[in-house]
Amino acid sequence: MIPRIDFEATSAVNDALAAIGRTEDLRFSPDNRLLAVAGYGRRRCLMLRIDIEPTAGAPRIAIRDFTELRSESMGEVHGLDFIDNRTFVVANRDGLVAVFALPRGEPAGQGHEIPPLRVIKGSRLCRLRTPGSVAVRRESHGRFSLLVCNNYTHRVTRHVIHRRWGYRALWNQLLLEQGLNIPDGIALSHDGRWVAVSSHGTNDVKIYDMSAPLGRETRPAGVLENANYPHGLRFTQDGSSILVADAGSPMVHVYASDQGWKGRRRPSRSVAVLDSESFLRGRASIEEGGPKGLDIDRSNRVVAVTCQEQALAFYGVSSIVGRTAAEPVLDVQDSV
Template identity: 30%
Template sequence: MAASVPGLAVGTIHYKQSPAVHTMLKNISYVYKNAHGESYRTEDVKFSPSGRRMAVISVDNCIFIYDVNITARPIQVILKIEIRSASLIYPHGVDFLSEDVIVVANRGSDIQFYEIPFVTEGVLSSFVDPIYQAPSPWFGKKGIMKQLPERKIYTGPGGVRFLNGILFVSCNNIPSITTHVCTLTPDGMQLQDDAIITQDGFQVLDGVAVSQDGSRLAVSDLSHNRIVLYDRLGSGAGHTSPQSSFTQTVTLQDEDLRFPHGLCFDPSGKILYVTDAGSPNVYVFATQDDWASSFLTSSFKLKAVRDAAFAKTRTGLGEPFRSLEGGAKGIDIDPTGTVVVVTCKNQPLRFFETQPGMFSGS
């Protein structure tokens, strides 16, 4: 369990918000307004392997690609490409296979792969077809919804992460995580049969994260207000065969964490960042025992959504759904572990900078 000590002590993370930049805010506005002047609902966000690009998903059936310079202060972010496709149906998750190829998880469809168009100057709005689509029996039929006690949800894939040739996909058809061997060749995409990791009584799975060494998996269990961690057994860190066995180890909770959504490990694998769709905070869990113990409280809470944006999102929804919205959705950390970015409706992308020695005792 996280250390309970007053002040800035062991188990506490130190951050500062990166300086805002006017050109960034101007360009980011492309994400948040559609042709009718309505705010886009953004979901997942992901840095490219080099950290020089960033993809943002909107359920308005858009993918936004940015050029980003995280070493600059202020951080420099330039919108380069707005990708649309008839194949995009309620996209929710995204990751990079390479600097030029992305994979998208569609709540109302399946897994799709897109090649990022080349742009020389300005912003390109491009209607493209996927270079490959990957249905699976685990995803169910396209466009199918199921009734939960409080609402209906799409059953298709929602979260996707790519590591060492393996796709990790969260899906709500039969709530589960599946793995898919994925190979990008000069002749196209090859995707082998999937293997199930877990379906341990979940109801709604939104996010999935994999540690950089491939030894640990994190899943946001929205219905039970918790994060569930899994360890890979029998093959050692870094082994990424889908036949490897994952076993549930610990859970991460906080009394204020309502609906965990996006999540990501830092490069060390010892810090996990979690967004909450139901509160303005990002919750940070930092292990001192290599995730051998469960958490009943987070190591640190970072307010990531401004009050005005949080209130505006909630008041625009019907009463039964207000508790499920308002907070940040997507989150990622750049490959160096320096900059954290979050997405939220009615608020521009927000960046936070980690500090040297931010966690001692890990």
């Protein structure tokens, strides 16, 4: 098992993490100041105010405060992503997809009941059903695409929204279907070329080339094998690796690129991020017990991982991929 990076937190933050119950995805905000955790079991989102400070050794991580967000439009919160620093989207596996604005001010250890800015249902020919993970893609002319894994209809749909129109879905599209069986996680490469989708039922990750039009008949360009029950996944900033959380083992698997993601490949490296006791305690079935949510912070130094038996843990990117990762320039988006 690779060493964790310890983090500083108040007793109130630790209590909130201990009480969150079953977790699924998690996501850093664009400015790296918030970490959102999907509270599937308690039907809420936990927003953590976080500082990551680079040092000569492991980064110093401090969680300064938190807020718990609840809503009638939050159910079994399975996936989430940020549109900008103040706006986020939630995928409810037992419901629909909802767009929310963060409450004004800093997190202050409080709970808030918040209304949605918009609930996304899809259209008659592209209806959202059992939405799980979601990825936000910035488009031209101020638009955003929500790429949504519809878990039990085995497809990924695309919903184009715009702030000016109150985040109403202007266009709904069946984006991907070939090769997917319970798509359980989704990630976009930083150059926009590739989209990776965890396929729980086929025990692998499918990768699709976004440089060409996508649709119902699009076949995967690449397959990441031997992932057991893949869930959260992320491309590293330089696009050289994909990290995959394996819900069916204590492992995070690393897949290495060869100047692209076409073809089949096996992990170049696998590392344990859960101790045996924690893993076995959560092993209700062969599909459970391991890490669920996974994200890489915007400095490309820290990997955050979550699951029910370990609500939050941090690891160095270099300790997982086995080398020093390139450090990007942080892209801080407008907070409005």
